[in-house]
Amino acid sequence: MTVASQGGGPDPMVRAAVIPAAGRSRTRAWWRTATARRYAFGYALLAPAALYVLLLVGAPFLFSLYLALSDANAGELTSSWVGLENFRSALESDVFWIALRNSVVFTVVAAGSSCPVGVVLGISTPPSRSGRPRCTACGLAPAARALPSGS
Numbered sequence: 197m198t199v200a201s202q203g204g205g206p207d208p209m210v211r212a213a214v215i216p217a218a219g220r221s222r223t224r225a226w227w228r229t230a231t232a233r234r235y236a237f238g239y240a241l242l243a244p245a246a247l248y249v250l251l252l253v254g255a256p257f258l259f260s261l262y263l264a265l266s267d268a269n270a271g272e273l274t275s276s277w278v279g280l281e282n283f284r285s286a287l288e289s290d291v292f293w294i295a296l297r298n299s300v301v302f303t304v305v306a307a308g309s310s311c312p313v314g315v316v317l318g319i320s321t322p323p324s325r326s327g328r329p330r331c332t333a334c335g336l337a338p339a340a341r342a343l344p345s346g347s
Contacts, residue, residue, distance in 0.1 A: 226232055262268075264282060268275035286292045 265277065265279055266275040267278045267282075
């Protein structure tokens with residue numbers, strides 16, 4: 197008898213034979229893994245934002261496509277499908293081309309004049325002035341506003 201066996205513990209010199217038990221293996225299904233749970237948690241956090249974008253961006257976009265391809269009028273509940281006829285008549289109209297030219301000219305002039313003015317004001321303000329951030333913001337705000345909206 198050894199010292200370990202006298203104390204009730206296993207004998208360090210004897211190794212037990214490991215016999216696998218019959219039955220299912222202990223591998224877990226893919227949906228029960230930690231990685232799958234992390235992915236599911238991420239998708240659960242992303243779902244409200246995706247739903248928000250679909251409802252507030254996607255639905256109006258699809259409705260505008262419907263309106264563009266039908267002869268819907270304000271105040272009327274019915275409309276009929278006209279397909280690309282609205283676009284063909286717009287391209288044939290002189291008013292459309294005048295409005296398109298005015299929009300392009302205004303956008304180019306607004307961006308071409310406000311961006312350089314804002315950059316010059318931002319660069320020319322000396323760094324030692326305590327009001328530099330305010331002056332820079334006042335100079336760059338028209339440029340920042342003019343670029344995305346075109347107005």
